[in-house]
Amino acid sequence: MPATEALLNAPEFTVTELSSALRRTVEDAYGHVRVRGEITGFRGAHASGHCYFALKDDGAKIEAVIWKGVHYRMRFKPQEGLEVIATGKLTTYPGSSKYQIVIEALEPAGIGALMALMEERKRKLAAEGLFDEARKQLLPWLPEVIGVVTSPTGAVIRDILHRLEDRFPRRVLVWPVRVQGDGSAEQVANAIRGFNALPEGGRIPRPDLLIVARGGGSLEDLWSFNEEIVVRAAADSMIPLISAVGHETDITLIDFAADKRAPTPTAAAEMAVPVRSELLLEVASLARRSMLCWQRGQEMRRNELRAAARALPSLSELLGIPRQRLDGAAFALPRALKANTHAHFRHFASLSGRLTMRVLRGQLAHARQRLTTSGERITIATRTLLRNRKDRFASLAVRLKASKLSNAEAQRQAIARDRERVLRLAERARRALATSTQRLSARVAHSGQLLNALSYRGVLARGFALVRDEAGHPLHARADIAPGERMSLEFSDGQVGVTADAGEAVAEPKPAARETKPAAPKRTAKPVDQGNLF
Incomplete structure (x- = not known):
């Protein structure tokens, strides 16, 4: 009975309160954890962009979820059956009374997993034909401009430039990128596509050859060049591309998609140009x-x-026989002309005897009958031809209408893509213009401050005066002033003409005609030694 009363006195929870208490307990007790297991039940990202699957080992299984933003930023994407190490926060899902891990980072469990992922990706891309030899382009024999995609601070770019200088100096354009770490694969792919997007004859010359280079390292360091986005960019490049990633024993997927693989960056420079000497x-x-x-x-x-x-005969020998033939033909020509005339006369006489009105009428009737028959046949043929042409034009009109519709739709899509691109470029241009304007404004303000600081007028504003002679040249010492010499004193607010005497300089009074205000009472002040301005 007391036990029953104790149970009745236990606090009462709602289902939501109990679920919230269990969630706080799990999150407070474990927080962030690292879990190693095999991915199971992964069917790709959900329509919402989130990923739901489970991690299992030989004895247990735990549900896992990756939110959309985290999955988009992940360099290593989850795949079914892959053993991984997941880092995340342990929590509960009250809707089905189960606990789960919200993954924030994912990495393969060891080098074996990376190699398996690399082999699987290689088979997939090879099945698409990205590694076919028929797609590869020939390298230009002597490129004018060479584009290099690599880190600007590493030793690779210096080795390439030094080797090109030794063999055959060429113009080199460097696209600086990160060659390892998060975001490096996107930068390399964007650099390859950026070089291909340069127009022919533009302000920046379009390279004739591309070199994607990086020094040696571990498989994890070179993993950016195994990413699908980099391999597809290399395969789609219309500019011949040389892959020079790692050392001779390092193999990456970009090596299969490139038009040529170099064992080292230095060897890539040797492939690019011949030896000039x-x-x-x-x-x-x-x-x-x-x-x-x-x-x-x-x-x-x-x-x-x-x-x-020496073997050619003389001119008289060559022309002797032709001359003799010409003389014979000239002798026989009059008799031949008379005989030909008599023969034609007899022929025309016989023809005129056979030409009578009856024969002519018969020929005209026969010709009229042939003309009538030909006209009927032409009419029938014209109608048949017009009917065939009409049917053909109707068929062509239908095909033309369908083609116009498909072409208009394609043009609308192209215009939409170009409009989006123009908007992006306009936004980038606006930001660049604002940044350039701010930079130039700051530079002008700084130059104005520097000019004011270095100007002698700042010194005059502190109470000094500049002494000039009649020619306007500054006077540096008392010995340069002769008695009775005319001078001018320049103050910060104007100039005053004075005359020097043997003692001290006395300022000449201003003309009375220029006075517009009553004279201010004279104040006596002790002379101040202003020193030498120069």
Whole structure:
């Protein structure tokens, strides 16, 4: 009985209160944890963008969730059956009375998982044809501009520039990117697409060849070049691309998509350009050989011409027989003309005897009948042709209408994409203009402050005066002033003309005509030694 009374005196909770208490207990007791397990039940991101799956091992399973924003920022994405190490916050889900881990970071569990993920991604991209040899382009023999995608602070860019300088100096454009860590894959892909987007003949020249380079490192350090976004950007590049990632034993997926793989960044520079000194020697050798061949050919033709000149007969021998034939033809021409005239006369006489009115009428009737028959056939053929053309034009009109609709839809989509791009570029231009205006305004203000600080008028404003002679040249010492010499004193608020005497300089009074205000009472003040301004 007392036990029953004790149970009746226990505090009463609602389901929501009990669930909230359990949630606070779990979150306070564990907080952030790291859990190792195999991903199961993953079917891709939900329509909302969130990911729901479970982590399991040999003895248990725990539900897991990745929110949309965290999943978008993750460099390593979850995949079914992959063993991972998840870092997150342990909490409960009151809707189904279960606990779960809200994952904030995800990484593969060891090098084996990375290799398995890399092999799976390699098979997927190879099945799409991104690694086919038929897609690869030939490298230009001597590129004018070479684009390099790498870190601007590493030793890789210095090795490439030094090697190019030794072999054949070319213009190099460097697109600075991060080569490892979060966001590095997006930067490398954007750099490749940015070089391809440069217009031909623009202010910034479009490279003829691209080099994607990075020094050696572990598989985790080189993982950015195994990301799908980088591989697709390299495969889509219309500019020939050389992959120079890591050392000779390091293999990344960009090596399969690139047009050429270099074992080291230095070897990539050697593939990009030939050796200039060797080319000069080869050109000089070819020039000498061409000159010798030309000289031998000229000498050979000269000998052949001399031999042919000796074998040719004289002009009189060549023209003798043709002259004789011409004389024979001229002798026989009058008799042949008379005979031809008589033959044509007899032929025309026989024809005129056969031409009578009856024959002519018969020929006209036959010709009229043929004309009528031909007209009927032409009418029938014209109607048939018009009917066929009308059917064909109707079919073409239907096809043209369908084509116009599809083309208009494609143009609308292209215009929409271009409008979005123009809006993005306009926004970037507006921000760049505002930043440039602020920078220039600050520079002008700083220059004005510096000018005011260095101007001698600032010194005059503190009570000093500048003494000039009649020519306007400044006077630096008392010895430069002769008695009775005219001078001018420049103060901060104007100038005053004075005359020097043997003692001290006395200022000349101003003309009475220029006085517009009553004279102020004179104040006596002790002379102040202003010192030497210069």
